[in-house]
Amino acid sequence: MYALLVIAALFFLVPIYLVFATAFKTPDAINLATSWHWPTALNWASFSDAWAKIGGNLGNSLFLAVTATILSALLGSVNGYALSKWKFRGANTLFALMLFGMFIPYQAVLIPLFQFIKALGLYGSIWGLILAHVVYGIPITTLIFRNFYADVPDALIEAATIDGAGFWSIYQKVIFPISIPGFVVVIIWQFTQVWNEFLFAATLTNTSSQPVTYALSQLSGGQAVSWNLPMAGAILAALPTLLVYILLGRYFVRGLLAGSVKG
Amino acid sequence: MKGLSKDRLWSIAVLTPSIILIAVFVYGFIARSVYVSMTDWGNDPAQALAEHPIIRWVGLANYGELFTGFLQGRFRQELVSTIFFTVLFIAGCLILGLGLALILDRNPKGEGLWRTIFLFPMSLSFIVTGTIWRWMLQPQGGVNMAPTLVGGQPSTFGWLSSTDAVLKFDWNKLPLLTASVVGIVLVVVAVRAAQGGDRRRTIVAAVCAAILLLWALFVGPNIKMLPAPEFHGFNLALIGIIIAAVWQMSGYTMALYLAGLRGIPEELREAAKVDGANDYGMYRHVIFPLLSPITLSAMIILGHISLKIFDLVYAMAGPDNINTSVPALNMYLTSFRQNQFSLGAAIGTVLLILVAFIIVPYLASQFRTEEGHA
Numbered sequence: 001m002y003a004l005l006v007i008a009a010l011f012f013l014v015p016i017y018l019v020f021a022t023a024f025k026t027p028d029a030i031n032l033a034t035s036w037h038w039p040t041a042l043n044w045a046s047f048s049d050a051w052a053k054i055g056g057n058l059g060n061s062l063f064l065a066v067t068a069t070i071l072s073a074l075l076g077s078v079n080g081y082a083l084s085k086w087k088f089r090g091a092n093t094l095f096a097l098m099l100f101g102m103f104i105p106y107q108a109v110l111i112p113l114f115q116f117i118k119a120l121g122l123y124g125s126i127w128g129l130i131l132a133h134v135v136y137g138i139p140i141t142t143l144i145f146r147n148f149y150a151d152v153p154d155a156l157i158e159a160a161t162i163d164g165a166g167f168w169s170i171y172q173k174v175i176f177p178i179s180i181p182g183f184v185v186v187i188i189w190q191f192t193q194v195w196n197e198f199l200f201a202a203t204l205t206n207t208s209s210q211p212v213t214y215a216l217s218q219l220s221g222g223q224a225v226s227w228n229l230p231m232a233g234a235i236l237a238a239l240p241t242l243l244v245y246i247l248l249g250r251y252f253v254r255g256l257l258a259g260s261v262k263g
Numbered sequence: 264m265k266g267l268s269k270d271r272l273w274s275i276a277v278l279t280p281s282i283i284l285i286a287v288f289v290y291g292f293i294a295r296s297v298y299v300s301m302t303d304w305g306n307d308p309a310q311a312l313a314e315h316p317i318i319r320w321v322g323l324a325n326y327g328e329l330f331t332g333f334l335q336g337r338f339r340q341e342l343v344s345t346i347f348f349t350v351l352f353i354a355g356c357l358i359l360g361l362g363l364a365l366i367l368d369r370n371p372k373g374e375g376l377w378r379t380i381f382l383f384p385m386s387l388s389f390i391v392t393g394t395i396w397r398w399m400l401q402p403q404g405g406v407n408m409a410p411t412l413v414g415g416q417p418s419t420f421g422w423l424s425s426t427d428a429v430l431k432f433d434w435n436k437l438p439l440l441t442a443s444v445v446g447i448v449l450v451v452v453a454v455r456a457a458q459g460g461d462r463r464r465t466i467v468a469a470v471c472a473a474i475l476l477l478w479a480l481f482v483g484p485n486i487k488m489l490p491a492p493e494f495h496g497f498n499l500a501l502i503g504i505i506i507a508a509v510w511q512m513s514g515y516t517m518a519l520y521l522a523g524l525r526g527i528p529e530e531l532r533e534a535a536k537v538d539g540a541n542d543y544g545m546y547r548h549v550i551f552p553l554l555s556p557i558t559l560s561a562m563i564i565l566g567h568i569s570l571k572i573f574d575l576v577y578a579m580a581g582p583d584n585i586n587t588s589v590p591a592l593n594m595y596l597t598s599f600r601q602n603q604f605s606l607g608a609a610i611g612t613v614l615l616i617l618v619a620f621i622i623v624p625y626l627a628s629q630f631r632t633e634e635g636h637a
Contacts, residue, residue, distance in 0.1 A: 001366055001369065001371060002371065004362075004366055005366060005371060005377055008359075008362075008363055008366075008381065009377065009380050009381075011510070012380050012381055012383070012384065012510065012514075013380060015395050015396065015399055015510070016395075018395070018398065018399060018405065019395050019398075022398060032401055032403040032404030032405075032408065033403070033404070033408065035398075035401070035404040035405055035408060036408060036409070036412055075280075075281060078277045079277065079278060079281050081274075081277075082273075082274035082275075082277045082278050083274075083278070085274075086270060086271055086273075086274035088271065088274070088275065092630050093630070094278075094282070095630070096626050096627070096629070096630040097285070098281070098282075098285050099626055100289065100622065100623070100626060101285050101288070101289040103567050103618060103622040103626075104289060104293070104615060104618065105567075105570065105571040105591060105611065105614040105615055105618050106571075107571070107573075107590075107591050107594040107595065107607075107610065107611040107614050107615075108292075108293055108296050108611040108612060108614060108615035109288065109289065109292035109293060109296060109611075110296075110594070110595075110598065110607075110611060111295075111296055111299055111598055111604050111607060111608050111611070112291070112292040112295040112296055112299070113288070113292055114599075116292075135284045135285070135288045136288065138281050138284060138285060139285070142281070161270075166269065166270050166273070167269070167270040167273035167274060167277075168273065192386055195388070196387070196388030196389070196390070196391075197388075198388065198389065198390055198574035198577070199573070199574065199595065202595070202599075203595070203599055213388050213390040213391075213574070214390075216390050216391065216394060216578075217390050217393075217394075217574075217577060217578050219394075220394045220397060220578065227398055230394050230398070231394075231395075231398065233394070234391045234394045234395055237388070237390070237391055238386075238387050238388070238391045241386045241387065241388070242383065242386055242387070244386065245382075245383060245385075245386035246379065246383075249378075249379060249382070252386065253382070253518050256385065256515060256518055257518065257519065257522055259564065260519060260560045260561070260564055
């Protein structure tokens, strides 16, 4: 059993070893034949070079991911609250129609989206990208909050109604205070998704506002690249989401499982 | 709760912005894409980016071009590639994910650490994964050099650059092949329904199967979609991309299975043991049947990811490698590099139809049960 675990772990970890081994080499020490060797001396310059190339894009990604995440978490929270605690006829059908938006290939809406963002004058600005991420994030954030609030006993809401509380005061005094775990799941999930997204990043932005995924793809795209640079870039680009995952893995997994629906 | 109280109005008011946004950004844009796909916008490069382009309605011509046009062989290869990719990717993720979940379910020491290791690629972007694996799969390095670590000869497999393909078939035979496969599946359905004593289903399936097979026998062989034979198959260069995709997503499958395994009540296992089931029997008759809904969910989630995948391909093999390309990548290039918007919209619509085939029944089944007693 442990042998199997070790073999599996190697499959998952060996790429990481190679990434670091390559990132720490100097460009002239990178040689396909010796790609498995650990560098004799650690060369940190790759990271500063990569930082110089994609640091600005990392900043873009950070601003984008934080803003889009906060907006979609707030939207998802009130949506989830309305859908789970104030059910009306057809609420489930409406929700299913909403969820469909989570699964569509964005290629099927990309051209109109591009036109729309352009018509708004937001093409090339990070705000166009934020708008897209917030809108297409509505399904998943609503889903996670709806499932989270479904576990809040209805009796609690009824008791509050009898005390004369209305829609918003129940949200403020009852729902919101117990929502922290829900927010954590949604924030981690959205942050990771937005940070990692590529298609919108490639279509809706230009050089000044491109997020790091696009910059990284350009960094490694050329033919005659020295591989220490894209490897260091990959580490930099992966670090934020990786840290989130390592520190808050439990909530990350919960978001993962919510993605498999369960109405 | 009664009628249209103030609170009820508030809940609708709160939802309205999201409903409008989804209506516009999802359904409105899909409708607009379908419309664009039926025009000639961008087929004339001079008109593509004009201020007021002259756009003509051309009906299904773009789809005809994609499936039978001389210039769009690339798209047809991509469709075939994406089907092979999806099948192998799902199989890889399910097998590895289930295997890992079964091991972790036996509570090995340091379980949390193992789980962390298997799941971390999930937090990376496909671009990062692609960059890493592109380096791993260099023709004369990385994986190909691995045998030398234990004194072997380096391998020379062209992970991302191979141009060999297996399982090739003539595109002209596609309707024939499809009809035969669906026909055979329906025969199986009919036989099973007959065994289960479901007469209506037996008859419907048998009649449909008969029609399809007769069609395949007499009409199918004479259909020619292209003037000349055009062969498409499974390009070996895709194997590397599939491995990278499995590396990234099998942890997800493991998490799904693990949640399922942990949800099986201990009493059930105890009961099976009391009834004299050995380990194998317990998995075969108790645990696997309980996991089958999870397998279905996982297949659907992985399937829709796989049909949409393109950033991984972009990062690993580059946008211009025809042997590894997929429709989702082609759509991006056609629309935003060549500015052929109508053709791009048509590819996007084909993708949407493929994904909808998987997702719509799934969503419907997830919500039908609930709506019943809502």
